Amino acid sequence: MSTLIQICLESPARWGKVSEHCDGRTQSPVNIVRKRVLPDGRLTPFQLSDYLHRFRGHLVNNGHSVQLDLPSHIKISGGNLPVTYKALQLHLHWGKHGGPGSEHLIDGEQFPMEIHIVHLKEKYHSLSEALKDRAGLAVLGFFFQVNTFFNILNDYFLVLLMFDKTDNSTMLDLSLAELIPDFKSLNEYFRYDGSLTTPSCAEAVVWTVFEHTIPLSRNQLSAFSKLKFSDGQPMINSYRPVQPLNGRQVYYSRGHLATTSNMLILLAALVTYSTL
Template structure:
């Protein structure tokens, strides 16, 4: 081989190494700039966990962040929080589920809507998703009196006439988010089996699948059990944490079995290829916000005692 040929060979090797190094550095930079959940962070994957989200997305460090811990003794009754009106919850739909890399979103048509309950108009649904932990452990985003629940359902709506989530995010009340907490039951909630199976069909980032014959009313409590709820203003719970959300967290929980709670966390993978587990953001400071409860919420025991005392006093005077 000539000296020229040897030099050409070495140059190709060096260029090939440089190309691979550049690709590797690009991947590492991409990974380190990506947001992730705490369950994804490791020595091999130094992505931005929730404590570092504000560095990438300033709103994540704002004063109206979600989720929060709801202290039931500190909530205030609000008589304007009447029962919500739901539209399209009984419609039979073929919906699409997609692995978004950080969670799985189930799309909903604009015919699914909500209004009333103190909301600023009518809101159209765009998607719902779940937050869960590991092996039926703590997985809810919101907590009540410091207690985590094993899973939480979010149904995301945008205010009319906005046509996209991006538009609605610029309005402080542009997004209405309905949240439901789950509790462990001895029996399966059979309507969730099809959703869990669908998650298994979208194992990898970007995968999509269809869920036929779906009705939203099948996976949440009946509307007459949804008069009792908490209300506060907050944010999306994933980056960019836009502070444009009117939150409604219902008292009534959804029962699912331990088997289902374990199974739901075994179906899909993050964009990093790791098991999709622990997909919830820690609770955020309330920062002076008020949490309200609907007027039809259960009366606290202390208030019952007060009212009984007042009633006895009034009757005593009337009979004297």
């Protein structure tokens, strides 16, 4: 078992004994309180490059979560990010049998699951380089919400039912656009500066948490509870508790002010891709 996995399986309250960053003052996740956020007109819609592009990805149970490494040609910019960021990986956090399991909360509400799409500044060649920069990583977070009548979306993740050991993996053919909400909702999001939510808890993340949720059935969400941690225990409640803001401000994108032209650009991209 790797050192990182051993640390992650420890109680989060003990992480600071292993990495001093975990006791820092700009830690993640946080509880986002709507009445305390400030609208910020600089938080414009994102420019997503190759999010519609299909690729073959290696989906792995890494012993403490489920991770999919991403091709670096997938990139994001805009949204008041300082530079262009390239994709690194995505992973998920969830609860138990479809119960509360997201890392971030909104007005104290915890959602059943949260997906994090991790990007690093385009100039960096490794995660270790990016973690030395206070804005080295840009992470997009999306919540999953139970929809009783929804049974099809994200069938890719249903292959996880086959995983009963930490070394199990599978190859998927997909695009990131198939895993996230309708493109028109990507202009409504929260923004704050924070950290990784697992050790080393490095405070190097520009967080973007989207307000609109991804629908998934309770049966699909419950399927994740059949996975195993590296110590053989059920992989449940794989989230870090919320951390104090310590004076940080959370901003909102004023998504309702997005222009019609922005919407047309996104819709045109979808139509063009569907006709290829």
